[in-house]
Amino acid sequence: xxxxxxxxxxxxxxxxxxxxxxxxxxxxxxxxxxxxxxxxxxxxxxxxxxxxxxxxxxxxxxxxxxxxxxxxxxxxxxxxxxxxxxxxxxxxxxxxxxxxxxxxxxxxxxxxxxxxxxxxxxxxxxxxxxxxxxxxxxxxxxxxxxxxxxxxxxxxxxxxxxxxxxxxxxxxxxxxxxxxxxxxxxxxxxxxxxxxxxxxxxxxxxxxxxxxxxxxxxxxxxxxxxxxxxxxxxxxxxxxxxxxxxxxxxxxxxxxxxxxxxxx
Ligand SMILES: [Zn+2]
Numbered sequence: 103x104x105x106x107x108x109x110x111x112x113x114x115x116x117x118x119x120x121x122x123x124x125x126x127x128x129x130x131x132x133x134x135x136x137x138x139x140x141x142x143x144x145x146x147x148x149x150x151x152x153x154x155x156x157x158x159x160x161x162x163x164x165x166x167x168x169x170x171x172x173x174x175x176x177x178x179x180x181x182x183x184x185x186x187x188x189x190x191x192x193x194x195x196x197x198x199x200x201x202x203x204x205x206x207x208x209x210x211x212x213x214x215x216x217x218x219x220x221x222x223x224x225x226x227x228x229x230x231x232x233x234x235x236x237x238x239x240x241x242x243x244x245x246x247x248x249x250x251x252x253x254x255x256x257x258x259x260x261x262x263x264x265x266x267x268x269x270x271x272x273x274x275x276x277x278x279x280x281x282x283x284x285x286x287x288x289x290x291x292x293x294x295x296x297x298x299x300x301x302x303x304x305x306x307x308x309x310x311x312x313x314x315x316x317x318x319x320x321x322x323x324x325x326x327x328x329x330x331x332x333x334x335x336x337x338x339x340x341x342x343x344x345x346x347x348x349x350x351x352x353x354x355x356x357x358x359x360x361x362x363x364x365x366x
Pocket of ligand 1: 104
C-alpha cells in the first residue's frame with residue numbers, strides 16, 4: 103500500500119520494474135506505487151505488463167509539482183488507460199503541517215483556510231467520488247484529517263486512508279475519532295524501523311481500537327533501507343511476536359487494502 107521506487111528525484115533502492123517483480127516473487131496480490139512529485143497511474147500500467155498476476159496501482163500526490171490541489175490533474179490521472187490510478191494523496195512534503203513543523207520558510211499547499219476546505223479540494227473530493235478512488239490524507243495534520251473526513255464523505259468519498267497516522271502525531275483520542283468516523287489508518291514499518299519503540303504503540307492501538315481500522319505498509323524504497331518485501335516480512339514478524347494474531351494481520355495486510363483498492 104506504500105511502495106516508493108524510481109525513477110524519482112530522490113535516491114531510491116530500486117525502480118518500478120524491480121519493485122513489482124519482487125512483489126510478485128514474494129507472493130503479494132498487489133502493490134501500490136507512490137511518488138511525491140509525479141503521478142504513478144501511467145508507471146503502474148507499464149509495470150503491470152511485467153507481472154500479469156499482480157495488481158499494480160498508482161495515484162497522485164497533490165504537491166506543488168502537480169499544481170497542488172488540482173482537480174484536473176486528478177481527473178486526468180483517473181482517465182489514463184490501464185485504469186491503474188486509484189489513490190489521491192493530499193499534499194505530503196508540501197503540506198502546510200509538514201512545512202511548518204519542519205520550521206522551514208518554504209511554500210506549502212493548504213488544504214484548509216479559516217477552518218474550511220479550500221474550494222478546489224471540494225472538487226477533488228467530487229472527482230474521487232465519481233471515479234471510486236481512495237482518498238489518502240498525505241501529511242495533513244490530525245485536526246485537518248478529522249475535519250475533512252465528514253466533508254469528503256458528504257461529497258460521496260467512500261474510502262479514506264489516514265497516511266501513517268503516527269507520523270502525523272495523532273493522539274490516541276484522535277485515532278479513536280478517526281476510526282469512529284470510518285477512516286482506515288496506516289501503520290508503516292519505516293517509522294518503526296527507524297524508531298523501534300513505536301512498535302509498542304502500534305500493537306497497543308491495534309489491540310485497543312481494532313485491526314479493522316488499520317492497514318500495514320512498508321513505506322520502504324529509500325536507498326539506504328532494506329527492500330519492500332523484507333520490510334513487510336519483518337513488520338509482520340514483529341507484530342506477531344507482539345501478540346498480534348494472524349487474523350489481525352490478515353485484516354491489515356489483505357482485507358482492508360483490498361477494500362480500499364476496490365478489489366474483492
Ligand atoms: Zn512514503
